[in-house]
Amino acid sequence: xALSDEIFLIAKKARAASFEVANLSSTIKNGALEEMAKxxxxxxxxxxxxxxxxxxRAKEKGLTExxxxxxxxSQKVIASMAAxxxxxxxxxxxxxxxxxxxxxxxxxxxGRMSIPLGVIGIIxxxxxxxxxxxxxxxxxxxxxxxxxxxSESIDSNRAxxxxxxxxxxxxxxxxxxxxxxxxxxxxxxxxxLKLEEQIxxxxxxxxxxxxxxxxxxxxxxxxxxxxxxxxxxxxxxxxMENAVNIAFNAKVQRPGVCNSxxxxxxxxxxxxxxxPLIAGVYKEAGVEIRGCAQTCAILPEAKxxxxxxxxxxxxxxxxxxxxxxxxxxxxAHIERFGSLHTESxxxxxxxxxxxxxxxxxxxxxMVNASTRFADGFEYGLGAEIGISTTKLHAFGPMGLGxxxxxxxxxxxxxxxxx
Amino acid sequence: xALSDEIFLIAKKARAASFEVANLSSTIKNGALEEMAKxxxxxxxxxxxxxxxxxxRAKEKGLTExxxxxxxxSQKVIASMAAxxxxxxxxxxxxxxxxxxxxxxxxxxxGRMSIPLGVIGIIxxxxxxxxxxxxxxxxxxxxxxxxxxxSESIDSNRAxxxxxxxxxxxxxxxxxxxxxxxxxxxxxxxxxLKLEEQIxxxxxxxxxxxxxxxxxxxxxxxxxxxxxxxxxxxxxxxxMENAVNIAFNAKVQRPGVCNSxxxxxxxxxxxxxxxPLIAGVYKEAGVEIRGCAQTCAILPEAKxxxxxxxxxxxxxxxxxxxxxxxxxxxxAHIERFGSLHTESxxxxxxxxxxxxxxxxxxxxxMVNASTRFADGFEYGLGAEIGISTTKLHAFGPMGLGxxxxxxxxxxxxxxxxx
Numbered sequence: 012x013a014l015s016d017e018i019f020l021i022a023k024k025a026r027a028a029s030f031e032v033a034n035l036s037s038t039i040k041n042g043a044l045e046e047m048a049k050x051x052x053x054x055x056x057x058x059x060x061x062x063x064x065x066x067x068r069a070k071e072k073g074l075t076e077x078x079x080x081x082x083x084x085s086q087k088v089i090a091s092m093a094a095x096x097x098x099x100x101x102x103x104x105x106x107x108x109x110x111x112x113x114x115x116x117x118x119x120x121x122g123r124m125s126i127p128l129g130v131i132g133i134i135x136x137x138x139x140x141x142x143x144x145x146x147x148x149x150x151x152x153x154x155x156x157x158x159x160x161x162s163e164s165i166d167s168n169r170a171x172x173x174x175x176x177x178x179x180x181x182x183x184x185x186x187x188x189x190x191x192x193x194x195x196x197x198x199x200x201x202x203x204l205k206l207e208e209q210i211x212x213x214x215x216x217x218x219x220x221x222x223x224x225x226x227x228x229x230x231x232x233x234x235x236x237x238x239x240x241x242x243x244x245x246x247x248x249x250x251m252e253n254a255v256n257i258a259f260n261a262k263v264q265r266p267g268v269c270n271s272x273x274x275x276x277x278x279x280x281x282x283x284x285x286x287p288l289i290a291g292v293y294k295e296a297g298v299e300i301r302g303c304a305q306t307c308a309i310l311p312e313a314k315x316x317x318x319x320x321x322x323x324x325x326x327x328x329x330x331x332x333x334x335x336x337x338x339x340x341x342x343a344h345i346e347r348f349g350s351l352h353t354e355s356x357x358x359x360x361x362x363x364x365x366x367x368x369x370x371x372x373x374x375x376x377m378v379n380a381s382t383r384f385a386d387g388f389e390y391g392l393g394a395e396i397g398i399s400t401t402k403l404h405a406f407g408p409m410g411l412g413x414x415x416x417x418x419x420x421x422x423x424x425x426x427x428x429x
Numbered sequence: 430x431a432l433s434d435e436i437f438l439i440a441k442k443a444r445a446a447s448f449e450v451a452n453l454s455s456t457i458k459n460g461a462l463e464e465m466a467k468x469x470x471x472x473x474x475x476x477x478x479x480x481x482x483x484x485x486r487a488k489e490k491g492l493t494e495x496x497x498x499x500x501x502x503s504q505k506v507i508a509s510m511a512a513x514x515x516x517x518x519x520x521x522x523x524x525x526x527x528x529x530x531x532x533x534x535x536x537x538x539x540g541r542m543s544i545p546l547g548v549i550g551i552i553x554x555x556x557x558x559x560x561x562x563x564x565x566x567x568x569x570x571x572x573x574x575x576x577x578x579x580s581e582s583i584d585s586n587r588a589x590x591x592x593x594x595x596x597x598x599x600x601x602x603x604x605x606x607x608x609x610x611x612x613x614x615x616x617x618x619x620x621x622l623k624l625e626e627q628i629x630x631x632x633x634x635x636x637x638x639x640x641x642x643x644x645x646x647x648x649x650x651x652x653x654x655x656x657x658x659x660x661x662x663x664x665x666x667x668x669m670e671n672a673v674n675i676a677f678n679a680k681v682q683r684p685g686v687c688n689s690x691x692x693x694x695x696x697x698x699x700x701x702x703x704x705p706l707i708a709g710v711y712k713e714a715g716v717e718i719r720g721c722a723q724t725c726a727i728l729p730e731a732k733x734x735x736x737x738x739x740x741x742x743x744x745x746x747x748x749x750x751x752x753x754x755x756x757x758x759x760x761a762h763i764e765r766f767g768s769l770h771t772e773s774x775x776x777x778x779x780x781x782x783x784x785x786x787x788x789x790x791x792x793x794x795m796v797n798a799s800t801r802f803a804d805g806f807e808y809g810l811g812a813e814i815g816i817s818t819t820k821l822h823a824f825g826p827m828g829l830g831x832x833x834x835x836x837x838x839x840x841x842x843x844x845x846x847x
Contacts, residue, residue, distance in 0.1 A: 030764055030790075033788075033790060034787065034788050107787065113809055115807070115808075115809055119798060119802065119807075121808050121809065124786070124787075126790045126820075127790075128820050128821070129790075129820060211819075211820055211821070212820075212821060232650060232819075232821045234821075250843070252843070253842075253843040256843060256845050257843070257845060259845075260845035260846055261845075264845070264846055265846075346448055355839075368542070368838050368840075369452065369525065369542075370451075370452050372451060372544045372545075372547075372836060373836065374836055374837060375836065375837040375838075375839060376836060376837070376838055376839070377838075377839035377840075377841060378839070378840050378841060379840075379841040379842050379843050379844070380537060380839050380840075380841030380843075380844045380845075381844065381845045381846050383845070383846040384537065384839060384841075384844065384846055385837070385839075389533070389537075389846070390533075390539050390837065391531055391533055391539065401629075401650075402544075402546050402547060402629055402630075402834040403546070403629070403630060403650045403652075403821065403822045403834070404821045404822040404834075406834045406835060406836055406837075407835075407836060407837045408837070416820040416821070416822075416824045417824060417825075418790060418791065418792055418793065418794060418824055418825060419792060419793040419794070419803070419808065419824075419825045419826070420786050420793075420794055420795075421773075421793060421794070421795040421796070421798050421802065421803075422786075422795075422796050422797075422798075423795060423796060423797040423798030423802075424671075424797050425668070425670070425671040425674060425675065425797050425798075426797070426798045426799065426802065427674050427675060427677075427678035427679075427682070427798075427799045427801070428678055428682055428683075428799050428801040428802055428807070
């Protein structure tokens with residue numbers, strides 16, 4: 012079969028299944044999620060055997076250790092996939108929730124009901140655990156899903172897909188509700204991105220390169236975030252202990268993720284006292300400092316920062332620092348260089364805290380907290396399918412609720428329009 | 430200046446203004462809306478003079494009477510534009526509303542706050558009243574707007590834009606918050622649709638041709654609806670009087686709009702009794718009937734319907750009728766031919782009513798009410814910027830709330846992540 016036909020057929024089956032999945036009861040969906048978890052555990056040896064084929068090819072190709080790590084299905088990773096599915100089963104069903112009901116003067120009762128988006132396409136790198144995680148979230152939210160993982164993980168994904176499909180079949184969920192594209196043909200993603208009639212939304216998960224490729228080529232709406240250039244602004248009225256703790260935690264606790272801080276903004280009037288404090292703890296942790304002229308004057312060890320540094324997501328133990336005049340200076344910097352991900356102010360000043368919360372329109376804005384909290388689990392969403400830094404549909408960490416939309420429901424007793 | 434530079438400059442100014450508009454108080458925004466209304470009234474003669482130039486050219490070009498009608502700025506249209514702006518001023522400000530606040534175990538207070546989308550692009554046909562209507566809704570929701578109306582209405586739009594800009598200037602709203610593209614160059618829309626860094630969302634308003642052109646060419650997310658193929662399903666347990674009233678009202682009251690019914694689905698067991706009733710009133714109103722074989726057997730005056738008829742938005746006194754086995758038959762027909770706009774069931778049966786509400790995932794689903802109610806005013810949204818039949822971001826009639834999104838706000842007292 013031609014590649015385009017093969018992908019079209021998968022998407023068409025997903026569309027047909029989506030009508031059925033949308034109306035499954037929570038009991039059936041949760042039963043399938045539990046069965047999927049059990050299936051992964053019971054087939055752990057098979058999964059590891061299939062994963063070994065991917066790993067062998069990956070090593071031959073000379074993939075980096077980090078990539079090999081993400082590709083590996085260890086007993087621990089399999090257990091965590093199963094646990095993730097059980098956690099999703101335990102979450103509240105996001106479908107069918109009725110809100111905003113009002114009675115109109117003519118007696119019509121009008122409200123909104125949450126419904127699934129329909130068919131979701133997930134495009135991700137060679138991390139086979141995403142296959143089970145994303146499939147679980149899409150099923151729980153009543154969506155059909157078409158998954159396409161990185162080509163290095165094909166054998167692992169095929170094995171996981173088989174386990175998930177068997178669980179679906181056992182539990183009354185249409186098999187086509189969860190489909191994994193396992194062709195080795197690298198053109199599969201491009202074919203998938205054309206199918207706007209069959210797929211309602213694409214969620215790419217991975218590095219900026221993958222995401223830009225998807226956005227450039229998709230006819231289907233994409234929910235995405237390119238990068239997290241997160242800021243902490245230490246205000247003149249900051250509690251110094253909070254400021255040091257938060258600026259340290261936001262940079263150092265896990266520098267390789269999108270909600271870690273990349274640029275530290277410091278109020279002019281406390282720069283001379285604060286910068287040496289934070290530089291001291293950064294030095295111990297091996298953090299490289301790139302600063303503006305004023306920063307460099309206070310911290311002789313700092314390198315000169317360029318505009319490119321302020322726009323960059325280092326994902327590493329490197330921090331850009333800028334001394335600003337005041338809150339307006341911090342705002343202007345964030346508006347120019349920010350990525351709409353997460354910004355935090357450290358201050359004891361009421362007006363500045365509230366102005367920051369109100370006036371900075373990034374997807375997460377914080378007062379006296381580390382940017383590292385910006386994720387679905389920490390926010391209590393119970394799960395996270397991704398983060399959006401575009402304002403349409405979802406903005407910030409996306410949980411199950413963001414995989415639904417709302418229709419209007421209207422209850423009448425014979426009303427007609429005059 | 431080259432066209433691309435001209436349009437880029439407008440969009441860039443809009444982006445810069447959007448940061449300021451987002452944080453204007455309701456008082457300032459409402460003051461500007463009132464001033465805009467006053468300005469339109471006081472400049473009615475000027476508007477009519479400029480409009481006359483557009484009208485003269487339109488008549489020369491031989492535009493249809495309907496198009497000339499939509500293009501005309503009569504005293505009544507101007508008064509209604511002014512009244513519309515005052516109504517928007519009276520609506521609740523949709524920006525800054527805090528919801529979903531929860532306290533996490535670590536003491537973080539996390540909630541969501543509504544914020545403007547940013548810069549909205551509106552592309553519409555030669556209906557100059559849309560210029561004021563859309564500008565008012567975008568301003569009230571804290572967005573900057575770039576408006577591009579049909580090329581036949583350029584002089585009218587330029588005059589309206591001047592009045593709106595003067596009102597903004599008087600009231601502390603940045604002038605670039607409301608900009609109208611008035612070049613005669615027809616390439617302006619294409620240039621506008623490229624500016625994904627400057628414009629957050631495109632809302633096209635007009636016929637299916639315009640909307641498809643925008644979707645095909647836009648790099649910016651588009652909120653849209655192509656057409657409304659709305660259905661009424663008369664169930665076996667329908668109250669006959671309700672069924673006749675609703676099926677008549679939905680088709681005849683205003684056939685030229687998207688929420689009028691195009692296809693009537695009738696349960697097999699009542700077809701023989703119901704069809705002659707509705708055919709009688711349709712005949713008096715001059716409605717042409719195109720039916721399935723069963724319909725034609727009952728109604729000799731009916732023409733044979735084709736699949737194309739069932740997929741068509743007639744926008745006219747033509748109705749397609751199909752006899753179906755039961756609710757599942759109606760569902761299958763709607764899933765195949767529907768446009769996700771509005772569907773209504775007429776029934777006294779509790780289970781069928783609730784199944785219809787739950788299982789049909791169109792943007793509006795109704796029980797015992799005319800599809801004609803599917804609009805923002807009738808739903809109590811206070812205004813309507815358009816209707817979306819795609820599920821992302823907004824689904825159904827869009828009011829002021831749909832011109833906003835929600836960011837996460839996080840209040841801490843020094844929390845760091847362990």
